[in-house]
Amino acid sequence: MSKIGLKDYYDNLYQDNPNIFGNSSLIFLKKILHSCTFNDGRALDIGPGNGLTSQYLADVGFIVDAVDFSSNAFTAVTDFDHIKTHIIPIEDFKVKFKYDLILFALTAHHLTYNDFHKVIAVLQKNTKTSGLNCFRIFTSDSDFYRQSDKTFFYDDGDSLDLLYKDWQVIEDKLILAQASTSSAKNEIREVVYRKKY
Numbered sequence: 001m002s003k004i005g006l007k008d009y010y011d012n013l014y015q016d017n018p019n020i021f022g023n024s025s026l027i028f029l030k031k032i033l034h035s036c037t038f039n040d041g042r043a044l045d046i047g048p049g050n051g052l053t054s055q056y057l058a059d060v061g062f063i064v065d066a067v068d069f070s071s072n073a074f075t076a077v078t079d080f081d082h083i084k085t086h087i088i089p090i091e092d093f094k095v096k097f098k099y100d101l102i103l104f105a106l107t108a109h110h111l112t113y114n115d116f117h118k119v120i121a122v123l124q125k126n127t128k129t130s131g132l133n134c135f136r137i138f139t140s141d142s143d144f145y146r147q148s149d150k151t152f153f154y155d156d157g158d159s160l161d162l163l164y165k166d167w168q169v170i171e172d173k174l175i176l177a178q179a180s181t182s183s184a185k186n187e188i189r190e191v192v193y194r195k196k197y
Contacts, residue, residue: 024136029103039060043103053103054066062101064082095126109152134191166196168196
């Protein structure tokens with residue numbers, strides 16, 4: 001699907017049901033923040049959909065850049081003093097800050113392998129020392145992957161770890177989830193990396 005087609009798809013999806021993807025990424029984020037040593041700073045929220053995760057980050061003290069390509073995203077965002085919304089594909093987003101926390105939830109499968117690697121290089125460079133890069137990412141053992149043309153990024157258990165080989169893994173688990181938009185069963189990897197230096 002082209003970028004324009006994908007944007008139209010999500011614009012219509014969010015318009016029809018702003019809460020289509022539920023709160024599983026919010027639960028993941030709360031668990032991370034509960035176990036880490038900071039609850040404020042600067043955060044980048046990639047693909048926040050309705051913006052629940054962005055709003056929660058602002059509520060606990062973060063200044064947030066929220067990046068989603070749908071103009072119908074961010075319906076849950078109310079704190080525009082602490083949240084700057086950017087309606088743009090992540091691969092086109094110009095990073096201007098160093099971040100304490102980056103959340104990349106269920107959006108990597110919209111990027112080609114090459115674009116994903118480029119985005120990760122930029123994110124890593126713009127993560128503060130001891131900062132976190134947090135992922136909820138579909139694996140190659142998912143129905144979405146089996147149904148795809150295999151050109152987009154799905155974690156195979158090694159690819160993401162290789163990109164983060166110099167970082168500390170502080171959480172890593174697999175969960176099985178039902179897709180919100182189809183009957184697909186998908187394995188999702190939830191992994192958090194801490195920048196060592």
